Amino acid sequence: MTRDVLIVDDSATIRQMIRRTIQLIDLDIGEMFEAGNGIEALAQLADHEVACVIVDINMPSMNGIQLLRRMKDNPHLKDIPVVVVSTEGSAQRIQQIEEWGASGFVRKPFQPEQLRDVLKPMFGVKVDGGGNPTETDEGAF
Secondary structure (H helix, E strand, O other): OOOOEEEEOOOHHHHHHHHHHHHHOOOOOOOEEEEOOHHHHHHHHHHOOOOEEEEOOOOOOOOHHHHHHHHHHOOOOOOOOEEEEEOOOOHHHHHHHHHOOOOEEEEOOOOHHHHHHHHHHHHOEEEOOOOOEEEOOOOOO
């Protein structure tokens, strides 16, 4: 199975911060691809097979929700786990994100541990309450 990740955010600074966080959380990751909006993300997904997509909600051209919906409607992309990383974090918004098919949510600004705890289950590692990894196949929600 591929271990590549696609990071989708209109801020190059946020993409770099997510990239560095992923490097620090000790996951067996292959390549990390980047896109500045949903349209660019779909182009990356056409060219690369990824294990996970990390996406912001608020982006120009095609936002994260539109991307998530397009992915879930595509038989080749619908099973790729999507983690939403956004400043929007109301309980209602998180519920909507889950209903639309996201596998996890992290609110910006985030601590590296928060992103780690959502990503590790997508790579078959469960994190217990103390942050210690144990093997699992469970998702983040």
